Amino acid sequence: MSELHQKSLRELGEGLAAGAFSSVELTEHFLQRIRNHDPALNSFITVSDREALRQAGAADERIQKGEGGPLTGIPLIHKDIFCTHGVKTSCGSRMLDNFISPYDATVVEKLADAGMVMLGKANMDEFAMGSSNETSYYGPVRNPWDTERVPGGSSGGSAAAVAARLAPAATGTDTGGSIRQPAALCGITGLKPTYGRVSRWGMIAFASSLDQAGPMARSAEDCALLLSVMAGFDERDSTSVDRPVDDYLAALEQPVKGLRVGVVKEFFGEGLDSGVGASIGEAMKVLEGLGVELVEVSLPHSRYSVPAYYVVAPAEASSNLARYDGVRFGHRCEDPKDLEDLYKRSRAEGFGAEVKRRIMIGTYALSAGYYDAYYLKAQKVRQVIAQDFRNAFDQADLLLGPASPEVAFRLGEKSDDPVSMYLSDIYTIAVNLAGLPALSMPAPRAHGLPVGLQLIGNYFDEGRLLNLAHQLQLATDWHLQTPEGFE
Amino acid sequence: MTLEREDVEKIAHLARLAVAEEQLETLRGELAGILRLVEQMDELDTGDILPMAHPLEMTQRLRPDLVTEENHREEYQAVAPLVENGLYLVPRVIE
Amino acid sequence: MAWETVIGLEIHVQLTTQSKIFSGASTRFGAEPNTQACLVDLGFPGVLPVLNEGAVRRAVLFGTAIEAEIARRSVFARKNYFYPDLPKGYQISQYELPIVGRGHVEILLENGERKRIGVTRAHLEEDAGKSLHEDFHGYTGIDLNRAGTPLLEIVSEPDLRSAREAVAYAKKIHQIVTYLGICDGNMQEGSFRMDANVSVRPVGQEEFGTRTELKNLNSFRFLERAIDFEVERQIDVLESGGEVVQETRLYDPQKDETRSMRTKEEANDYRYFPDPDLLPLVIDDAFIEETVRDMPELPEARRRRFEEQYGLSAYDADVLTATRAAADYYEAVVAVAGDAKLAANWMMVELYGALNKAGLELAESPISAKALGELVLRIADDTISGKIAKTVFEEMWQSGRSADAIIDEKGLKQITDSGAIEAIVDEVLAENAQQVENYRNADPKKQPKMLGFFVGQVMKKSQGKANPKQVNELLRKKLE
Structure with a gap:
């Protein structure tokens, strides 16, 4: 049992x-x-x-x-x-x-x-x-x-x-x-x-x-x-x-022999923890052992994905979260003195600091005079990033890289610095902007902590992603390891 | 673009978020930092590029004009902070 | 100084779909508060909109009717602002790419000329809920039944030059949307709502003056009075050296004046952006063809047809096609009565007279089109005279019974038996020998007038039932 x-x-x-x-x-x-x-x-x-x-x-x-x-x-x-x-x-x-x-x-x-x-x-x-x-x-x-x-x-x-x-x-x-x-x-x-x-x-x-x-x-x-x-x-x-x-x-x-997997050059540059890099390298060796062909690919504009994301996502969020106004559901402040007070205090009390920051950034990006410089610009960058992927998938069936530039960081380590926190998603965000499927699966641990290998697929190619991940998991036991005390 | 204190006040009002006077400066600094990150986009020339609003090239599907919803007022208003006679109540709105 | 008025109208038309524009809740008017507001209409966490095909088809019908370009690709955007009757904190509308592009309508001016008024665009959007300001211990009550009802917002060019023109244009749009059946046109229930942008400029000046936006104009009369007041006000301001402030003003029908809406609101910043929950609306030729295939006949076409098919005057045809309801009623009368001109007279004179006197709309008429047709038929086939018919009409109005039943019961059937009429005529001539003598000696020009005396006597004797035509003929023959 x-x-x-x-x-x-x-x-x-x-x-x-x-x-x-x-x-x-x-x-x-x-x-x-x-x-x-x-x-x-x-x-x-x-x-x-x-x-x-x-x-x-x-x-x-x-x-x-x-x-x-x-x-x-x-x-x-x-x-x-x-x-x-x-x-x-x-x-x-x-x-x-x-x-x-x-x-x-x-x-x-x-x-x-x-x-x-x-x-x-x-x-x-x-x-x-x-x-x-x-x-x-x-x-x-x-x-x-x-x-x-x-x-x-x-x-x-x-x-x-x-x-x-x-x-x-x-x-x-x-x-x-x-x-x-x-x-x-x-x-x-x-x-x-x-x-x-x-x-x-x-x-x-x-x-x-x-x-x-x-x-x-x-x-x-x-x-x-x-x-x-x-x-x-x-x-x-x-x-x-x-x-x-x-x-x-x-x-x-499905057999994976002969599958072409693109190694994303930009995901192995500056900012990648060396332990994480080594772990991904080890996983790549196993993949080669399975007959997978690794090719280098480039997503030249991927460094703009975080900036574009922090316009698109907050802009949509600022509008999506406007429904939380203390009227039909959710938190409502005590004794609002008028309608504006009801809105402002219910929302200020109900939302935490990060949510408020993003609502404000999004509101700013959409406001009169800034829309073109921020929102429209971000949508164009989004197109550029999606095009990068289209080009990469001309050369490879799947793409590969780390899911995160480092292993789990300490509680509180980045919570005072929103921007450094945002950069921990540097390898994952471009995928969302393009709308592609991707997964993260365990690679060998680094510094005793888990490392995620990211595989990115073309549109609706979830089957192939799962196929390669499964074959790699059949050949390894990284995904079976259990944290101490939880066995 | 530089973000002034007044900008923060204006955004907070547009977003209907109460911000205490003493938090304004900290918030201004944080938001300015995020904007600096965002403005890295400016390095990229995106002149003729079509803006991308959706990941997929799909078009809107249409729903047949049929009434499919029934009255669930009691259930939906069970989570409402303040209702009376089936109406949601808000502080008096002056027109 | 001479001033010219410049007006543009924004008309919000509620579409006659069964369900809402983005949800399956009913659009029926008058339900208990919040019983027709589903999760989507209430903006609950996690809900999503799906576009109603019926709303799109109605917009396409309107666009086609005003000869506008139907956008093959249009986009829904969010208009962001906080208000208690706007559950999501944004209104889904169309901004940069509306479904109906530039079109036009023609209005009839008072001098009889026709003027073409440009329609800039028409776009689909969702209606907001209602704020009820009756006292709930210092609170306002919010009813979201109306939230999500489909609206077509029709924006005119600033082509209108007087309150009268604005009213004529608004009535024309009202006529078109009700003819198309895309709106019930009920202004009391808010199905057809108007805002006016009004400015004045010195005659001859190219650029427009500063405009104000007038809201709360829920009847054609208020529209006219609000614009008239506002034009006067603006001219007064300018002539006394002041400046018109660009603002939204509310028309107060009680005081018959417009006043500035007391809001310390910041200049509106609606932060429009494409709604990511909805995809671009793409319409192909097949969709448009399918939609307009069953397009009802439009007022202009129907007016022309009435002139040709029924031989009506331009004026009569115009009156009888003023609304789709009137034109439908008229054609139903003709279908029964046969005589189109007689039917037109009876509808316009007797029926409209009675409705007007009773303060009723055509739809509320106690006499149905079929019933009126039966009455007109009895005049046309000489069963009763026009004079008797007026009595029958009154009886029908009161009791709701059919013309034939009343004619039968009261024995009002006309005497057409020539023998019977001849006997009465002979009696009258015998009783009035002196008048007969006078008639025969009179100047032939005066004779027709003198004939009336004998006709009156015959009709009196027959209790009005003798066929007047036959009486006339017989008398003329016998008096020769």
Whole structure:
């Protein structure tokens, strides 16, 4: 029984189907682990234990009737950015501390329909704005590999919980690296799909043209299982793509010999920690051993991705977050003296410092007289960056680089310097601007801490990404390593 | 572009965020720092390039004109800070 | 100094879709507060908009009707500002690329000339909710049922030169949108709302004066009075050496004046940018063709057809096509009555007279088009005389019964039996021998007038039921 939390999703599904353990037992096992270990990590905002056990009971019935699918009865956690009917959905913010969502996000609905059991809601940077999980109203999440360090962000709770084996799987969202960077820093596998592949309905918006939900789990195979359910057209989301979902599980087994993988020159320059660089180098050697052909490619304008992102994302956010006004839901200040006071104090009290900074930057970038210099300019830079990728994919099937320039940094190390924090997403942001799929998976550790290998695919090429990651994981055990104390 | 204190006040008002007098200078410094990062874009000549608003070249899908929603007022107003007789209440608006 | 007035109108037209522009909530008017506001309309966290095809088709119909270019690619943008009736903190509208480009309409001036008025653009957007200012212990109540109702905002060129022209243009737009059936035109319920941009300049000056924007003009009468007041005000300001301030002014119908809206609001900075939740709206020829295939006949075309097909005068055709409801009513009357000119007279004189007296709209008429058609038919086929028909009409108006039922019950059927009429005529002639003698000796020019006496006597004797035509003919023959 003690090994349950070390099993892959496929193994858990097989065990449930064979009756080796029930979903209720499995769920109780994870709830117990959460009770034991989460106080040290703070990876949960809400643990929905009663509802989880109810769902587990229903899953067991489904399995007994032979109506279960591959994920029926398996627990997971949702990033608290996804609306969950009847369950608090805070988005890591005081603004929504009292918000019980009256509806489910499409992602939540789909995973529930597949029979998955929700253990609770994962901690996150407030409104997904952050790279360290330190902007959460609910306090920072700690990295299970070293609790003095950050887990990355914004999906830090999801990454830490999966790394600590408090849940076998989690959902995350990635606007500028928020799945890949915490996956890297916590040593798990996380995939950001192509923009439009997974519905955004019910996923609280940060930057609408960049946000994309994806799976976070221990292996590429786990991610493939989850993505098979999460992906797909949704008529409630105008930006959802009406296109069949590929068979990701079948893709896992494709041969990788002869695959051309582009090594992004710009991701190995100044600013990259040498330990991280060496780790990525080691992973590259294994890839070559698998018959993969490595070629050098260039994304010459990638250094402009962070500047462009910090216009586009805040601009969209400044508008998306205008609905939090203390009128229909969310925080409302005490005794507003007039309408303006209601707005200004409710918002000032409800939002944390980083969210306010970004709202202000975005407001400024869109305001009269600055629109062309900032917003329009950023959209043009975005086009240049997307063109870089188009050129690179003329030479390679997939691209490769580190997911983060360094391993997990210490709590508080960057929290006083927004710009240095922003630069920790330097290798992930360009992908969001272009709308491409990418994943981060464990490479050999450096300085005793996890390192993320980033693979970037062409549009809708999630299958090939998962394929290469899976083949690399079959040949290595980096993704199986568990932080001490959480085995 | 330099960011003045007055700019910060104006932005804060546009965004409806109360900012305490003593925080203005710190905030101005932080925002100016972010703008310096952002302004690195200026190095790039983007003259004829088409702005990119969406990652994918897709067009808007149309929904058939059908009523699909029912009344859920009680449920939706359960999370509202202040309602009366089915109305959301705000401090009196003077026209 | 002589001044010239320059006016441009912005008209907000609520479209007649069943559901909202970006959600599946109903647009029905008058529901309990917030019962037709779904998650999307309320701007809940995580919700997304999807565009209503019905709204797009209605915009295409309007654009086609005013001979405008339909944009093959248009873009929705967010207009950002905080207001309690605007749930998301932004309004989804179209800014740089509207769906309907430059078009035009023609208005009829008082001197009978026609003037072409340019329409700059028309764009789709969502309506806001309503603020209810009745006292909720010092609070304002917010009802978001209207939030998300589709609007077409129609912006005119500054081509209008008087309040009268502005009214004629607004009425023309009202006529077009109601003809197209894309708007119910109900001004009381706010389905058709107008704002006016007004400025004055010395006659002969090229550049425009500073304009003010007049809001809250929810009837054609208010539109005219507000502009008249505002023009006077601006001229007074300028002639006393002052300057017109560019501002938004509210028309107060009680005081019949405009006043500055008391806001210390900063110069509006709406921070428009393309809505990232919506993609560019691309329309192809097939979509446009499919949309305009069932386009209803427009007022101009229908007016011309009425002249040709029914032989109506230009004036009658104009009156009867003033609204789609009137034209539909008229054609329904003709379909039953057959006689188009008689039908036109009865509708314009008797029916409109009665409606006017009762203060009713055509839609509220107690006499249906079919019922009026049946009455006119009885005149046309000589069952009753026009005079009797007026009595029947009154009875129909009061009781709602059919013309035939009333004619039958009251025995009002005209006497057309020539024998019976001849007997009455003979009786009258015998009783009035002296008048007969006088008639026969009179100047033939005076005879027609004298004939009236005998006709009156015959009609009196027949209780008005004798067919006047036959009576006339018989009398003339017998008096020769």
